Structure formats: structure tokens, C-alpha cells
Amino acid sequence: MDFSEWPKIELHLHLDCSLGFAVVNEFEPGITTADFQHRFTAPLKCQNLSDFLSRVEDSIQLLQTERALTAATLDLLAQLQSDNVIYAEIRFAPLLHTQQGLAAAEVVEIVSDALEKGINQTGVQAGLILCTLRNYSAGQSMETVQLVHRFRHRRVVGFDIAGDELAENPQIHEAAYAFARQHGIPCTAHAGEARGPESIWETLRYFQPQRIGHGVRCVEDPALVDYLVKNRIHLEVCPTSNVQTNVFATLADHTIDKLYRAGISLGINTDGRTMENVTLSEEYRRLHDCFGWGPGHFLRCNLDAVDAAFASEETKAGLREALFA
Numbered sequence: 001m002d003f004s005e006w007p008k009i010e011l012h013l014h015l016d017c018s019l020g021f022a023v024v025n026e027f028e029p030g031i032t033t034a035d036f037q038h039r040f041t042a043p044l045k046c047q048n049l050s051d052f053l054s055r056v057e058d059s060i061q062l063l064q065t066e067r068a069l070t071a072a073t074l075d076l077l078a079q080l081q082s083d084n085v086i087y088a089e090i091r092f093a094p095l096l097h098t099q100q101g102l103a104a105a106e107v108v109e110i111v112s113d114a115l116e117k118g119i120n121q122t123g124v125q126a127g128l129i130l131c132t133l134r135n136y137s138a139g140q141s142m143e144t145v146q147l148v149h150r151f152r153h154r155r156v157v158g159f160d161i162a163g164d165e166l167a168e169n170p171q172i173h174e175a176a177y178a179f180a181r182q183h184g185i186p187c188t189a190h191a192g193e194a195r196g197p198e199s200i201w202e203t204l205r206y207f208q209p210q211r212i213g214h215g216v217r218c219v220e221d222p223a224l225v226d227y228l229v230k231n232r233i234h235l236e237v238c239p240t241s242n243v244q245t246n247v248f249a250t251l252a253d254h255t256i257d258k259l260y261r262a263g264i265s266l267g268i269n270t271d272g273r274t275m276e277n278v279t280l281s282e283e284y285r286r287l288h289d290c291f292g293w294g295p296g297h298f299l300r301c302n303l304d305a306v307d308a309a310f311a312s313e314e315t316k317a318g319l320r321e322a323l324f325a
């Protein structure tokens with residue numbers, strides 16, 4: 001089955017995990033495809049999330065200039081267009097891109113400008129989510145959420161926490177999420193990936209996000225599944241990424257079909273297109289082959305994702321129309 005023509009929604013997608021070969025080649029002329037794969041993609045199976053995250057370093061190193069950030073953003077929009085993604089939320093941690101003198105606010109401005117241009121070029125609708133990291137300080141998280149507040153008129157739509165789930169305790173970032181709530185900033189949070197249900201409970205308690213990035217180990221706790229269903233907390237599920245970071249041994253062991261049948265709101269995402277070496281069409285094909293998912297499953301996931309998107313009601317109405325077209 002070919003899913004490339006299907007309209008799709010993607011809410012969980014990291015800019016720094018999606019560097020196309022052409023972009024890298026522009027900045028490192030002569031790089032071979034073998035070297036590119038070695039340095040900018042991760043193996044199909046990493047030991048764990050920490051192992052995976054250690055492999056994003058070369059991508060981060062490259063994304064330190066206006067030219068590179070612009071090229072990567074424009075290229076990602078083109079990738080989304082060819083995958084027939086009609087709406088995407090692209091995330092990155094601005095503070096990671098200040099190693100060669102850019103200020104964090106400049107980083108956001110650059111990516112926001114490039115996104116605007118990419119939207120005009122491709123017709124893909126998109127917003128930006130700014131991430132803090134689990135190992136950041138309270139001050140760094142506050143700085144990041146304040147950037148969301150400051151750039152909301154520039155297509156910045158939400159706040160997230162990413163990075164190694166095993167690191168530090170969540171209370172450090174509580175004030176940043178409280179700031180988000182006070183200012184009506186929509187939030188998501190990575191959780192339930194490297195750790196189980198207790199991490200998701202903790203994340204819900206301290207951060208009160210509308211969505212969870214991954215959350216796929218919630219099935220280990222029926223009370224948590226109930227809570228997610230009742231409160232319509234949306235899970236941004238990234239099946240290939242979860243196998244890659246060894247949350248599950250194989251796709252057949254993935255909980256996505258159980259989550260779907262439990263009635264949890266969920267969507268399908270790549271997490272990153274280069275590091276994970278996958279497109280969203282390919283994710284659909286794998287779910288089709290592995291779990292027998294068909295049009296009804298994918299439509300419900302896309303509609304769930306529209307409901308949970310950090311977009312205006314007007315945008316959402318347009319997306320629903322496009323999904324049913």
C-alpha cells in the first residue's frame with residue numbers, strides 16, 4: 001500500500017534530527033553518503049535513549065549559523081511537502097544553537113523567518129514548538145518558555161521539554177510550565193519513553209501538558225490509561241523512533257495498537273526524518289504491515305492530531321476538510 005499521497009498531520013518532529021543530505025552537503029562539500037549516514041543518522045537499534053541522543057551532536061554542531069538554520073528549515077518543509085504532510089509542528093531547543101555567537105532570540109527569529117518562507121514555497125502549514133531540556137536549569141527553561149511568549153506572533157505555537165528522561169528531577173522545570181499556563185501557551189512534554197508510567201504521572205502532575213511526546217509505556221498502568229482517555233491527553237506516538245531507542249524490541253512489540261483500542265487520542269509521527277531514517281508515509285506502511293492498520297485507523301489518528309494541534313480553530317477546520325477530501 002502506498003501512503004505517500006495521503007494527507008497527514010505530524011505534531012512531533014525535531015528540526016535537528018531531520019537534516020537532509022543536500023543541506024549537509026552544502027556545508028560540508030564532498031561528504032560521502034556513507035559518512036553522512038554514519039554521522040547524521042542513528043543505527044536502527046540504539047542501546048537506549050541516552051545512546052540515541054549522543055548521536056545528534058554533529059547535527060547540532062552544524063546548526064549554529066543563520067545560513068544553516070535557514071537551509072535546514074526550508075529543506076524540512078520540502079521534505080514534508082513530498083511526504084504530503086499538510087500540517088506540521090516542528091520543534092527545536094533554541095539554546096542549543098548559540099555556540100557560535102547567535103543569541104537564543106536570534107535563533108528563533110531565523111527559524112521563524114525560514115518557516116514563513118518555507119510555508120509560502122510549499123503550501124505546508126506549520127508551527128514551531130520551542131523545547132527546553134530535562135538536563136537544563138530552571139533559568140534555561142524559563143528563558144525558553146519566555147521566548148515562546150515573545151515569538152507567538154511569529155508562528156511559535158507551543159512549549160516542550162525534551163532530552164534525557166533519566167536526567168534530574170522534574171520540579172526544576174515546574175515554574176516554566178506554570179509561566180506557560182499563566183500566559184495561555186499550549187504545552188507538550190516528552191515522557192514515558194525512557195521511563196515508564198511513573199514518569200508520565202510525574203510529568204502530568206508537575207507540567208500539566210495537553211499532550212505527551214511518546215507516553216507509549218502508559219499501558220503498563222490501567223489507571224493512567226483511564227486518566228489519559230478521560231482528560232483527552234493526546235499522545236504523540238513515534239513508532240520507529242521507539243524501536244530505535246529500544247523502548248520496544250521490534251515494531252510488533254509496540255503498544256500503539258493497544259493505545260488505539262483503549263481509546264486514547266494519538267497521532268503518528270517520525271520524531272526526526274534523518275536520525276530515524278524514515279518518512280511518515282513509511283511509518284504508515286509499517287503500521288499497515290505490522291498491525292493491519294487501514295484508512296479508518298489513519299484517519300482517526302490524523303483527526304485526533306488535528307484536535308490536539310496547537311493551531312487556531314479556523315486552521316483546524318481547514319485541516320479536517322482536507323483530511324476528508
Ligand SMILES: [Zn+2]
Nearest residue numbers: 014190213271
Ligand atoms: Zn522527540
